[in-house]
Amino acid sequence: MAETKAPVERPLSPHLQIYRPTLTMMMSIVHRITGAALFFGTLLLVWWLIAAASGPDAYAKFSWFASSLIGRLILLGYTWALIHHMLGGIRHLIWDTLHGLDPVGREWLVRANLIGSVVITAVIWIIGFLVMGGPL
């Protein structure tokens, strides 16, 4: 009982670095990354709401940031992450019903996810610029 055995070197199951990257694998990783980004992105939402509740000066500070170049880049990334994660979520809901799991179906779904997220993000920003009457 007093003797403790040295830990046995057990084989590990193959992980990411073993497999050849595939589109479905990359999209799974991107889904997780966009989810984590949106987690911290809620800080922007809180800033916006609290600024609106605080008064004109606080709101002017938020507006200045949101319309600055770095602010717009962050908001563009936020929009894309949001749409991409949303479409990815719908893809997972479809997979939950056991549809689209075949090789053709799953490749089609991840491509639609990727292309759809870029197109919808572009459409949202074009509508936004039209509402504002131009990019300035």
Next chain:
Amino acid sequence: MSTKTQRMRTPLGRVRGHGAAGSGTTHFWHQRLTAVSNVVLTIGMIVVCISLLGRNHAYVVQILGSPLVAILVMLFIVSAVYHMRLGMQVIIEDYVHDDLPKIACLMATTFFCFAIAFASLFAILKLLSGV
């Protein structure tokens, strides 16, 4: 001891224990539930955000403080924050294996989510009361 005599519990009794985590499929199901509500609420939030682009403070306060928009924003916050709490829990449980850092990360996640939700809801309630 044969395996047969060990199984004194009925299937119903085992199900009621909700498995090793004690919560069964609750995490999975709540993630799906909030995923569906997030799709609807996010579309509404995008419409609200676009309509407020470039507007001055007075206009934004008026819109965010109107009942229907305020309800939409509050529902979005509750649904989105609950969903991201569940998602971050999965990420932490995948990558942080030692008990102490894992529990610390999970606690920090819960605190962050409560702070985000409370601050947002407080801001909307203040706008609703028109102060």
